[in-house]
Amino acid sequence: MKKYTDVDVVAELQKLVDSHVDSYKEDFDIDKRIISRAAKSRNPEDKTLMWFCRPHGTHCLNENQVFIQGTRDHNTFRFYAEQTYDECIARVIVPKAIKRGKVFGDVFEINYREQAANVAQNSVTPDHDRLTFADGFVLDAPCRSSFDEAMALVGEHGGVQAHRTLPKDADALVEVLSKQKSRRDRLPEAERTEVLSPLPIAELRKYEAVKKIHPDALVCFAQNGYFELYGKDAEKAAPLLGTKLLEKKVRGKPSMPVTGFREAAWVAASKKLWQSGADVFLSKDGETFKELKAADYIPVGATLNMDGIKCRIDAVDFAADEVRLTNIENKNRPIRFSESIKYVRSYVEDTGIAVYDTVPKKPAARESIRDKLKSAQKAQPSHTPKPQKNKGKDMEI
Numbered sequence: 001m002k003k004y005t006d007v008d009v010v011a012e013l014q015k016l017v018d019s020h021v022d023s024y025k026e027d028f029d030i031d032k033r034i035i036s037r038a039a040k041s042r043n044p045e046d047k048t049l050m051w052f053c054r055p056h057g058t059h060c061l062n063e064n065q066v067f068i069q070g071t072r073d074h075n076t077f078r079f080y081a082e083q084t085y086d087e088c089i090a091r092v093i094v095p096k097a098i099k100r101g102k103v104f105g106d107v108f109e110i111n112y113r114e115q116a117a118n119v120a121q122n123s124v125t126p127d128h129d130r131l132t133f134a135d136g137f138v139l140d141a142p143c144r145s146s147f148d149e150a151m152a153l154v155g156e157h158g159g160v161q162a163h164r165t166l167p168k169d170a171d172a173l174v175e176v177l178s179k180q181k182s183r184r185d186r187l188p189e190a191e192r193t194e195v196l197s198p199l200p201i202a203e204l205r206k207y208e209a210v211k212k213i214h215p216d217a218l219v220c221f222a223q224n225g226y227f228e229l230y231g232k233d234a235e236k237a238a239p240l241l242g243t244k245l246l247e248k249k250v251r252g253k254p255s256m257p258v259t260g261f262r263e264a265a266w267v268a269a270s271k272k273l274w275q276s277g278a279d280v281f282l283s284k285d286g287e288t289f290k291e292l293k294a295a296d297y298i299p300v301g302a303t304l305n306m307d308g309i310k311c312r313i314d315a316v317d318f319a320a321d322e323v324r325l326t327n328i329e330n331k332n333r334p335i336r337f338s339e340s341i342k343y344v345r346s347y348v349e350d351t352g353i354a355v356y357d358t359v360p361k362k363p364a365a366r367e368s369i370r371d372k373l374k375s376a377q378k379a380q381p382s383h384t385p386k387p388q389k390n391k392g393k394d395m396e397i
Helices: 009-020 027-040 072-082 112-122 146-157 170-185 199-215 229-243 261-273 341-351 368-376
Strands: 002-006 050-056 057-062 089-099 102-110 125-133 140-142 161-168 219-225 224-228 246-250 252-261 280-284 289-291 303-306 310-318 322-327 335-339
Touching: 002 009, 009 027, 009 050, 027 050, 027 089, 027 102, 057 072, 089 112, 089 125, 089 252, 102 112, 140 146, 146 161, 146 199, 161 170, 161 252, 170 261, 170 280, 199 219, 199 280, 219 229, 219 252, 219 261, 224 229, 224 261, 229 252, 229 261, 252 261, 261 280, 261 289, 303 341, 322 341
Parallel strands: 219 280
Antiparallel strands: 002 102, 050 057, 050 089, 089 102, 125 140, 125 161, 219 224, 224 252, 246 252, 280 289, 303 310, 310 322, 322 335
16 A cells, blocks of 8 residues: 655546546546535534445545444445445545646555445544535534424524534544554555656757767756756667656657756766766757866876876776776886776866866775786886875876
């Protein structure tokens, strides 16, 4: 069992109606009105509903009334569990607000027959009925005679607008409902199915034009506050970014894989793509937003002063996370060694190859490369002159 928070309540229930109800689907139109009234109500007793569907219809009941013996809501909820073999699917729903004409709130999965047994065991005794008429007049009457008394007053006060049964022990009902809420609040959150806005054909054409110019780059295309990657770019980028691979609908064309990141997070996200050894191109409003070349991340052929020792970058293996370098302090006896990409990149950034300056730098503890080179030097037939550490770091391309 799971819970769905801040969702389109009617849309969630409509899925169950479409898949499980064969006849009397119009019952759901009544449910929609009840759900809408609950969302608008300021009375806490109206806010929690118990809904279920079966092959031949649906019911939407007030939880407060379901847990009071003898009420219509109580009897209806128990009936199909105790008197029929109908397969019923049930939900507890809490409508909270109406946004853009839709009711949003929380939906909790429950087992219908288990909940019916729970209702039978934990319901409280009724005391009397309270009926509110169109003109605001309130009638308190015994449960058995309230209907007849109300009919006699309709001509004077108008129709009955609200009918509620009150319990003998109000505190006992509060305790029962509190336990129900605590139990469902502990349900795990359901994984959300994300729905993306379709990509207009005009925007697809713009993207295709950019991709044609940068076929080997991971093209990040600005849409609706995000930079999106499509197709094979998305499949490659998703694991690097730690994002989901979704489907993007294109009007009039088959959908395609998509992933991405918020525009505000472009610095950190594009760096994740760039450090994988890929060219990265960010496009926004038909203009180049940023272009990062893989060759600039670890520039092969460049020389660096690493801890005061002059070294040349020979090759980069992104898959193995390895940079192959050569100590060229002694041109006659070069010493070859390897370091991690992250380690070498820190010297590249310090030297001045910073494609953008907005990437936050987190200084990492560096193990001295001098000790590694000294060990390699001892293995040589003759000694390499001891390097002198420079105050600054220089780089030549």
